[in-house]
Amino acid sequence: MTGEFTGMAVVVTGGGSGIGLVTARLLAARGAAVACLDLDPSGVAAPLLGVRCDVTDAASVTEAVTDAASRLGGLDVLVNNAGIGARGTVEANPDDQWHRVFDVNVVGIVRVTRAALPHLRRSAHAAIVNIGSIAASTGLPDRALYGATKGAVQALTLAMAADHVGEGIRVNCVNPGTVDTPWVRRLIDAAADPAAELAALRARQPTGRLVAADEVAAAVAYLAGPSAGATTGTVLAVDGGMHSLRLRAAAAT
Numbered sequence: 001m002t003g004e005f006t007g008m009a010v011v012v013t014g015g016g017s018g019i020g021l022v023t024a025r026l027l028a029a030r031g032a033a034v035a036c037l038d039l040d041p042s043g044v045a046a047p048l049l050g051v052r053c054d055v056t057d058a059a060s061v062t063e064a065v066t067d068a069a070s071r072l073g074g075l076d077v078l079v080n081n082a083g084i085g086a087r088g089t090v091e092a093n094p095d096d097q098w099h100r101v102f103d104v105n106v107v108g109i110v111r112v113t114r115a116a117l118p119h120l121r122r123s124a125h126a127a128i129v130n131i132g133s134i135a136a137s138t139g140l141p142d143r144a145l146y147g148a149t150k151g152a153v154q155a156l157t158l159a160m161a162a163d164h165v166g167e168g169i170r171v172n173c174v175n176p177g178t179v180d181t182p183w184v185r186r187l188i189d190a191a192a193d194p195a196a197e198l199a200a201l202r203a204r205q206p207t208g209r210l211v212a213a214d215e216v217a218a219a220v221a222y223l224a225g226p227s228a229g230a231t232t233g234t235v236l237a238v239d240g241g242m243h244s245l246r247l248r249a250a251a252a253t
């Protein structure tokens with residue numbers, strides 16, 4: 001797979017950290033020219049291109065996508081990864097927070113995709129990969145707002161796949177479980193008992209460990225690459241079996 005992306009140009013939103021940055025590095029290692037669009041691109045090093053972008057601001061998005069496409073020589077792959085979290089039941093989060101998290105996690109995808117489509121239409125291998133979450137497919141406590149945004153990402157993926165299949169643009173989604181990224185480390189560190197929080201998150205996944213960002217990146221790379229040319233409108237879980245397996249308790253026979 002080393003050179004699968006040779007000659008291809010990729011934009012990764014939220015590419016300044018975590019899953020986005022690891023994905024950008026993997027695609028670059030496989031031959032792509034990659035731009036990381038982020039509120040804070042300071043952690044993005046060559047050969048990756050860091051471009052400042054706020055996915056909630058249409059003007060910022062248009063400018064960043066146009067800049068990236070012109071510096072990369074076009075655009076073949078868009079990874080819509082930028083996202084923020086929210087904790088709480090439906091009673092916990094005020095309306096402005098609901099609007100804010102939807103604006104980043106859902107409308108952000110809409111804005112970036114809208115700006116990218118004219119470029120993607122000129123590609124022979126156009127693909128979009130959206131980053132959803134286990135929270136789209138499984139009810140998690142205290143994740144009403146976050147889960148609602150990720151359910152929307154999954155539904156949006158399928159609608160976009162239907163709309164653009166006729167023009168050769170594939171659209172798929174990756175739903176990660178709990179991934180060991182700076183975001184999750186911040187949540188663990190903020191817990192009353194960080195060691196117990198980490199143990200609980202590990203135990204929630206049948207594999208007994210957190211997902212590695214590399215494992216999410218590998219799934220994104222598969223869906224984004226020409227070898228997945230017949231795959232569109234799919235949701236690929238990378239969650240240690242969390243949404244689909246129900247194990248027996250160890251003591252049960």
Ligand code: NAI
Nearest residue numbers: 014016017018019038039054055082083133178179181183
């Ligand atoms: P992270 O916090 O390490 O990285 C997210 C990046 O998005 C940051 O660099 C941040 O600056 C950027 N960003 C945030 N708001 C932005 C905006 N308005 N415009 C542009 N960039 C913005 O987080 P992580 O863990 O890498 O998450 C990436 C994606 O994966 C998110 O969509 C998240 O919902 C999803 N995800 C993460 C999981 C996890 O366990 N870490 C599990 C399931 C899904």
